[in-house]
Amino acid sequence: MNLKNFSSTACAALLLATIASTASAFQVRGGAQTSVNSGAWQSAHETNVATRQANRTTREGNRQDTVQQVSSNRTNAATNISNNRMNAAQNISDNHGCCYNNGGWYNDHPVATAAAVTTTVVATAAIVGSIVHTLPPSCSAISVNGVTYQQCGSTWYQPQYSGTSVQYVVVNAPH
Amino acid sequence: MTTIFAKLALCAAVAGALCSMVSASAKETATAHKPDPAAMEALAKMSAYMQTVKQFVLDVDSTTDQIMVDGKTAQLVQLSHTTKLTVNRPDHLKADISGGAPGSSRHAYFDGKHFTLYTEPGKYYATVPAPATIKELISDLGDKYGIELPLSDIFTLGANPDDMKRVLSAAYLGDETINGATCSHYAYHEKSVDWQLWVQKGDKPLPCKLNIVTLSDKERPQYTAIYRWNLNPEIGNGAFAFSAPENAREIKIVQVKDTQ
Numbered sequence: 001m002n003l004k005n006f007s008s009t010a011c012a013a014l015l016l017a018t019i020a021s022t023a024s025a026f027q028v029r030g031g032a033q034t035s036v037n038s039g040a041w042q043s044a045h046e047t048n049v050a051t052r053q054a055n056r057t058t059r060e061g062n063r064q065d066t067v068q069q070v071s072s073n074r075t076n077a078a079t080n081i082s083n084n085r086m087n088a089a090q091n092i093s094d095n096h097g098c099c100y101n102n103g104g105w106y107n108d109h110p111v112a113t114a115a116a117v118t119t120t121v122v123a124t125a126a127i128v129g130s131i132v133h134t135l136p137p138s139c140s141a142i143s144v145n146g147v148t149y150q151q152c153g154s155t156w157y158q159p160q161y162s163g164t165s166v167q168y169v170v171v172n173a174p175h
Numbered sequence: 176m177t178t179i180f181a182k183l184a185l186c187a188a189v190a191g192a193l194c195s196m197v198s199a200s201a202k203e204t205a206t207a208h209k210p211d212p213a214a215m216e217a218l219a220k221m222s223a224y225m226q227t228v229k230q231f232v233l234d235v236d237s238t239t240d241q242i243m244v245d246g247k248t249a250q251l252v253q254l255s256h257t258t259k260l261t262v263n264r265p266d267h268l269k270a271d272i273s274g275g276a277p278g279s280s281r282h283a284y285f286d287g288k289h290f291t292l293y294t295e296p297g298k299y300y301a302t303v304p305a306p307a308t309i310k311e312l313i314s315d316l317g318d319k320y321g322i323e324l325p326l327s328d329i330f331t332l333g334a335n336p337d338d339m340k341r342v343l344s345a346a347y348l349g350d351e352t353i354n355g356a357t358c359s360h361y362a363y364h365e366k367s368v369d370w371q372l373w374v375q376k377g378d379k380p381l382p383c384k385l386n387i388v389t390l391s392d393k394e395r396p397q398y399t400a401i402y403r404w405n406l407n408p409e410i411g412n413g414a415f416a417f418s419a420p421e422n423a424r425e426i427k428i429v430q431v432k433d434t435q
Contacts, residue, residue: 028241029249029392030242032241032388035327108281160428161299161320162429163322164281
């Protein structure tokens with residue numbers, strides 16, 4: 001590998017790592033219905049499954065894996081991922097709060113997860129009231145007056161279930 | 176468009192009687208598959224039998240398609256899960272679901288008074304008041320929290336006449352061997368789902384397998400579950416009680432109405 005290739009690869013890897021820390025490579029638009037009779041109930045709770053971009057079920061701890069997977073891709077991937085990221089930002093507004101797919105038990109694929117923000121774009125995730133599906137690294141769980149928080153640097157998150165998936169609401173520091 | 180004009184031209188050219196014969200036969204084909212009464216009855220029979228099974232442990236291997244979007248392309252990817260459902264009717268249930276990344280699992284506990292959701296990683300849990308029966312729990316969880324009871328088909332398939340009315344066609348396709356049991360294979364079509372059910376032959380008509388194709392998305396993602404039944408389980412006294420593991424943290428479940 002010559003120097004030029006190396007530097008562009010390294011650059012892409014760096015870029016990918018940076019992006020991957022805020023949004024993973026793939027988006028999921030939804031999935032199979034997992035019970036026959038949820039259909040009637042489902043249609044009452046959501047419309048337009050086909051065009052709605054998926055909610056992002058999230059699990060902690062797969063970010064590192066994602067970075068490694070993504071880093072092993074090459075420069076081309078950077079463009080794709082940037083596109084995905086833009087798509088994710090555009091689709092964020094379609095994913096308010098609780099929705100049907102969060103209520104499922106079988107929709108938790110590591111590749112399919114993404115750090116999504118429901119109310120703001122990724123770069124300003126720390127605004128109080130915004131919701132993220134994965135925490136930044138180095139957080140500690142703290143209980144204050146019986147309420148569970150995650151403190152990540154100066155930002156405090158309150159975890160909650162949306163359906164069966166954990167999400168984190170940015171909150172003011174508890175007193 | 177050209178094809179349509181060609182067909183119209185052909186129609187005009189051929190005798191009118193012939194044309195109406197063609198359209199009549201097309202209509203006949205479109206309405207030919209009325210639900211087979213025997214296939215509908217199999218559902219009711221299975222449901223009636225399952226309600227007599229008060230205690231059971233059900234192990235399920237399932238695959239669930241997700242629609243992965245990468246730029247402009249969409250691709251189905253398949254997730255695998257195992258579920259252990261422990262039930263003591265009418266008011267005790269536990270579901271343990273694992274799959275996806277190692278160490279990832281979701282658990283549901285219901286004891287006739289409370290419903291608890293516990294998930295790993297993260298060791299979070301939430302407990303909410305619950306109605307008195309599994310049947311009521313199914314609608315309560317859906318209405319309040321947008322949560323579907325895992326494997327709810329075990330309790331709902333064939334049990335509700337209103338659900339049966341959505342079936343547009345139903346057919347018996349023959350028998351198949353699944354996990355060593357002979358099971359009758361049925362296919363059902365509804366507006367938004369196609370589903371297939373395999374029901375064990377003989378005096379214990381339990382579901383052997385279920386497949387659901389979601390029609391509301393053009394990628395048509397599928398869910399398939401294979402059931403292994405234990406009708407004589409040893410269920411311990413504390414099986415349905417949730418006790419928080421060490422370092423587990425209690426959080427809340429967002430109510431559906433709060434967010435809409």
